[in-house]
Amino acid sequence: MSNxxxxxxxxRSGDLQHIKTIYINNYPIVYLLYNDNRKMxxxxxxxxxKRRMKEHLNNPGRSLYEQTLLIGHQQFNQSATFNIExxxxxxxxxxxxxxxxxxxxxxxxxxxxxxxxxYYNEELFQDVWDKLIEEEIVTDSxxxxxxxxxxxxxxxxxxSEQQLxxxxxxxDFCRENMKKTGxxxxxxxxxxxxxxxxxxxxxxxxxxxxxxxxxxxxADSDNYLLVNHGEMIKTxxxxxxxxxxxxxxxxxxxTPFINQMDKLSKKADIVLVDEAHLLxxxxxxxNNFKYDNQLEEIIKRSRIIILIFDSKQVLKxxxxxxxxxxxxxxxxxxxxxxxxxxxxxxxxxxxxxxxIDQFVQKRLLPLPASDNYYEVKVFADSQQFKNAIxxxxxxxxxxxxxxxxxxxxxxxxxIYMVDEAGVHMPWNITKHNAxxxxxxxxxxEAGSTYTVQGFDLNYAGVVLxxxxxYDANKDELxxxxxxxxxxxxxxxxNDFSAQELEHxxxxxxxxxxxxxxxxxxxxxYIYAADEQLRQRLLxxxxxxxx
Numbered sequence: 001m002s003n004x005x006x007x008x009x010x011x012r013s014g015d016l017q018h019i020k021t022i023y024i025n026n027y028p029i030v031y032l033l034y035n036d037n038r039k040m041x042x043x044x045x046x047x048x049x050k051r052r053m054k055e056h057l058n059n060p061g062r063s064l065y066e067q068t069l070l071i072g073h074q075q076f077n078q079s080a081t082f083n084i085e086x087x088x089x090x091x092x093x094x095x096x097x098x099x100x101x102x103x104x105x106x107x108x109x110x111x112x113x114x115x116x117x118x119y120y121n122e123e124l125f126q127d128v129w130d131k132l133i134e135e136e137i138v139t140d141s142x143x144x145x146x147x148x149x150x151x152x153x154x155x156x157x158x159x160s161e162q163q164l165x166x167x168x169x170x171x172d173f174c175r176e177n178m179k180k181t182g183x184x185x186x187x188x189x190x191x192x193x194x195x196x197x198x199x200x201x202x203x204x205x206x207x208x209x210x211x212x213x214x215x216x217x218x219a220d221s222d223n224y225l226l227v228n229h230g231e232m233i234k235t236x237x238x239x240x241x242x243x244x245x246x247x248x249x250x251x252x253x254x255t256p257f258i259n260q261m262d263k264l265s266k267k268a269d270i271v272l273v274d275e276a277h278l279l280x281x282x283x284x285x286x287n288n289f290k291y292d293n294q295l296e297e298i299i300k301r302s303r304i305i306i307l308i309f310d311s312k313q314v315l316k317x318x319x320x321x322x323x324x325x326x327x328x329x330x331x332x333x334x335x336x337x338x339x340x341x342x343x344x345x346x347x348x349x350x351x352x353x354x355x356i357d358q359f360v361q362k363r364l365l366p367l368p369a370s371d372n373y374y375e376v377k378v379f380a381d382s383q384q385f386k387n388a389i390x391x392x393x394x395x396x397x398x399x400x401x402x403x404x405x406x407x408x409x410x411x412x413x414x415i416y417m418v419d420e421a422g423v424h425m426p427w428n429i430t431k432h433n434a435x436x437x438x439x440x441x442x443x444x445e446a447g448s449t450y451t452v453q454g455f456d457l458n459y460a461g462v463v464l465x466x467x468x469x470y471d472a473n474k475d476e477l478x479x480x481x482x483x484x485x486x487x488x489x490x491x492x493x494n495d496f497s498a499q500e501l502e503h504x505x506x507x508x509x510x511x512x513x514x515x516x517x518x519x520x521x522x523x524x525y526i527y528a529a530d531e532q533l534r535q536r537l538l539x540x541x542x543x544x545x546x
Contacts, residue, residue: 004127005072008135011065016053024072025049028081030088030128033065034098034137040064041098043088045081061101069135071128079114080124086156087125093242094151095138100242104155104206147398149235149435149455153197155205155243163199166338170203171210173336174270174304175217183333184304187326190340192518196308197232197454199340200225200274201239203306207270208245221269226254226298228278228319231435232454254279254294255287261301271302275454276309280319282493295329312360312514315449316489317496320504345456347521348374356524360514362477364470367541375459375523378537382422385527389461392523393443399459400437401425402447402516404509405486406465406529409448418446419529423463449512452519460520463527467509470533477533481505 005023009015011033019025029049033056034041042062046052049070056062089102125142132138145151159167170186177184190196204225210218227233233251240246252260254273261268273279279294280287291297299305314321346353351368355376358365370376379385386401393399401423409416409428418427427446429436436442436451446463467483481502484490489508496504517524528534 003073003075004124004131005074006131007070009068009070011057011062011068013054013057016050016057016068019049019070021072023074023076024070027072027074028076028078029070029072030081030084031071032069032088032132032137033062034068035064035066036137037066038064039098040101041092042101043085043092044102045078045085047078069132069137071131073124077114079117080120083114083117083121084125084128086158087121088128089156090151090154091129091142091145092138093154093156093239094145094148095140096150096238096241097138098242099244101244102156103209103212103244143397147458148438150238152456153201153235153239155202155239155246157198157202159199159202160195160342160344162340162342163195163202166340167199167203167206169336169338170306171206174207177304178217178221178269183299183302185299185330185333185335186304186306187330187335187337188306188308188340189337190308190310191343192310192313192515193343193345194340195342195344196310196340197274198344200272200306200308201236204272205243205246207272208250212245218270222266223250223270223272224257224268225251225272225274226257227251227274228254228280228294229275229450229454231451232274234435235455254298255289258291258294258297258301259288268302270304270306271298272306272308273298274308275313276307277311277313277321278315278319279321281321281325282318282495284318286488293329295326299329299333312511313453314511315453315486315508315515316491317493317501317504317508318488318491320493320508345521346374346518352376352524353518356514356517359477359517360510362479362510364476364536364540367537370523373522374520376526377523378526378528378534378541380534380538382419382424382527385461385525386423386425388525389459390443392459396458396522398437398457399461400442400447400452400457401445401461401463402449402452402457402519403427403463404465404468404484404512404516405448405489406467406483408485418463419465422529423527449515453515455519456521457519458521459523459525460516461525461527462513462516463529464513464533465529468513468528468533469530470536472532472536475536479506479509481509484509 005021028047030045032043129142173186207223210216211221236251237248240248280289281293311322355365355368367376389399389401403418407418415426418425425446428448436447467480469478471478
């Protein structure tokens with residue numbers, strides 16, 4: 001930290017005229033304007049500190065600030081200060097202490113390398129953060145904040161070239177079609193971990209910033225982000241606290257959105273739908289949805305619709321989707337589509353992701369070897385399995401046991417157990433406002449597909465319950481839907497034949513396994529409740545070691 005050059009000033013003209021150090025006044029710097037009492041802040045970077053501070057002082061919108069922290073370094077360059085500025089915004093959003101005034105200057109920025117990026121991005125940024133802790137501006141460590149879902153879904157995360165390409169294409173699509181009649185639909189597809197929700201978070205924030213810009217074609221537009229996922233709604237609404245043009249009211253579940261549009265007799269301008277594969281594809285009295293299909297009803301009440309879709313994450317018959325069903329609904333409209341392919345969550349070799357893809361097609365292959373980036377491990381003993389996840393949680397944080405929905409669970413306040421004779425952990429408890437995995441006590445619980453879908457873990461400890469069995473004759477998985485205890489998942493529908501219904505049930509269970517197995521950034525630990533499957537997985541591990 002001794003190499004950092006830091007000047008703390010009152011945010012007043014007289015004080016800011018006396019910037020002492022050349023490496024602050026005439027070099028690239030990052031800075032923070034803040035009001036600790038009102039919990040408001042602005043993060044920036046500049047190469048002309050005095051001029052930039054004068055501009056801020058003359059801006060009525062910045063008048064509420066009381067102090068500024070100017071941070072320089074002899075080795076700063078503008079790539080580094082842009083990088084540090086973006087990092088600070090992401091971590092301040094995760095810290096959720098200050099309401100930021102920043103808008104989407106980073107709308108067109110993408111991941112790129114520059115000389116000594118690792119040094120600036122990791123080592124020097126750690127010094128900057130330590131200085132903010134010393135000044136009592138922030139409290140949590142970078143490691144604590146990195147494990148928060150609002151950090152991972154921050155609208156200011158740097159986008160890959162592919163993500164940026166699709167973001168700019170969608171923004172152009174919105175601008176071009178805002179004043180046109182008819183329906184305008186853009187479909188984005190991608191497997192688990194391909195950065196769909198990060199893209200959508202960044203996109204919606206920029207759209208909302210443009211909606212507040214009088215010169216933009218999107219000015220004064222009425223826009224919404226919908227997701228049929230309670231845990232994800234919590235995360236998006238937490239992000240909304242930190243940014244000026246995001247409001248909680250613009251993040252909704254589909255049915256309340258449909259009902260609100262009807263009540264107000266209006267149509268939304270732009271509607272983004274995250275996890276569109278969770279939309280209901282039949283009426284559902286339990287969720288107060290009286291129509292046939294949520295997607296059709298959203299389209300009716302919107303001008304421009306952006307859909308994020310993955311048919312391999314469908315978990316319920318009442319929200320059953322496949323590509324042909326989606327194509328049928330979109331066929332009457334002219335729409336554009338894009339496929340996300342890059343894997344961002346799992347730090348795993350292609351052989352590992354391919355092994356999981358084969359597994360969820362019921363094929364059992366020798367387990368791929370672990371490496372320094374990603375670990376795959378199967379367990380014969382349930383206690384060793386739990387201990388291993390708890391140890392990873394101590395060293396890396398955010399490591400949890402999660403399970404297929406093969407165990408009884410009711411929403412009656414009682415505690416229900418996963419694998420009572422083996423793993424024996426209470427599960428699927430979602431009483432709190434915070435995301436399930438971010439609550440410390442959940443290291444002693446098991447989560448379900450519904451508590452982790454769309455989110456990251458560092459290590460995922462997956463319990464394969466009794467519905468996931470081993471067929472010795474075929475040397476493959478056997479799926480037994482009669483063992484699956486998610487009563488909502490299989491609520492009957494009369495538009496499937498009996499044979500088709502059984503196939504759909506199996507598909508849903510395999511989808512749930514795919515979701516669970518692709519949660520871990522650093523590793524996947526597996527414990528199978530079915531003894532024969534457990535033994536076969538151990539044999540496959542031994543085959544790989546020969």
